[in-house]
Amino acid sequence: MDYELTRRVLAEFERQGVAYVVFGAVAVNLQGLARATEDLDVFVAPTRENVERLKSALRAVFSDPHIDEISADDLLGEYPAVQYIPPQGGFHIDILTKLGDAFRYEDLDSEKLDLGGVSVNVATPATLYRMKKGTIRLKDRADAEALRRRFRLPEE
Amino acid sequence: MGVRKFRDVSEMEDTLWRVPGDPELLRAIASTWAFADRILPRRFPPGVYHHRSIEEAKELKERWGDADFNALQERRRKAG
Numbered sequence: 001m002d003y004e005l006t007r008r009v010l011a012e013f014e015r016q017g018v019a020y021v022v023f024g025a026v027a028v029n030l031q032g033l034a035r036a037t038e039d040l041d042v043f044v045a046p047t048r049e050n051v052e053r054l055k056s057a058l059r060a061v062f063s064d065p066h067i068d069e070i071s072a073d074d075l076l077g078e079y080p081a082v083q084y085i086p087p088q089g090g091f092h093i094d095i096l097t098k099l100g101d102a103f104r105y106e107d108l109d110s111e112k113l114d115l116g117g118v119s120v121n122v123a124t125p126a127t128l129y130r131m132k133k134g135t136i137r138l139k140d141r142a143d144a145e146a147l148r149r150r151f152r153l154p155e156e
Numbered sequence: 157m158g159v160r161k162f163r164d165v166s167e168m169e170d171t172l173w174r175v176p177g178d179p180e181l182l183r184a185i186a187s188t189w190a191f192a193d194r195i196l197p198r199r200f201p202p203g204v205y206h207h208r209s210i211e212e213a214k215e216l217k218e219r220w221g222d223a224d225f226n227a228l229q230e231r232r233r234k235a236g
Contacts, residue, residue, distance in 0.1 A: 003186040
């Protein structure tokens with residue numbers, strides 16, 4: 001995972017007014033627990049205008065014609081999960097407009113946190129806990145338990 | 157820092173947390189990610205992949221992980 005590229009992507013999201021929330025492992029990092037990860041997970045508001053802003057922001061960071069393959073029709077339709085792997089290939093950006101039937105963009109509580117001079121939207125510890133506690137992967141469940149303990153969240 | 161003692165291993169995990177926005181946290185994130193990239197660099201096939209669900213996306217990620225792991229094992233085997 002590339003720290004500087006991640007910072008640049010999120011700085012561009014902010015600059016271009018993308019409605020997004022960082023969740024997943026990068027969010028856990030920004031909430032205080034540094035750990036390795038391979039992807040930047042972002043929930044984006046499910047509107048055509050927002051998907052266009054997202055693509056414009058990615059184009060500002062990566063010179064990559066593949067970005068044109070990210071489509072609002074897909075993200076707002078049958079394919080609410082899109083993985084974008086930049087030309088460097090060292091990490092991927094997972095872009096979601098919904099997560100199963102349980103989570104939509106408007107369901108996520110977020111807060112602004114600093115990432116090297118950029119104020120970014122990050123899911124709150126309670127939201128991260130709710131998203132991670134029911135998952136199958138062991139490391140997600142471990143994250144959920146660590147968040148619950150750190151932020152003294154009620155067990156669900 | 158000298159020796160620190162804990163009554164339970166779970167208390168040790170609590171010491172890993174830092175305050176959000178603290179420059180020390182950001183330095184820790186950057187160095188952790190850089191270290192992970194040095195010891196096990198990941199290379200994913202560039203492009204855009206569309207999925208009907210997050211589970212589909214994770215399955216593909218698992219396959220990439222397996223391929224990377226097998227390639228690493230192969231390199232180690234050849235290196236003797």
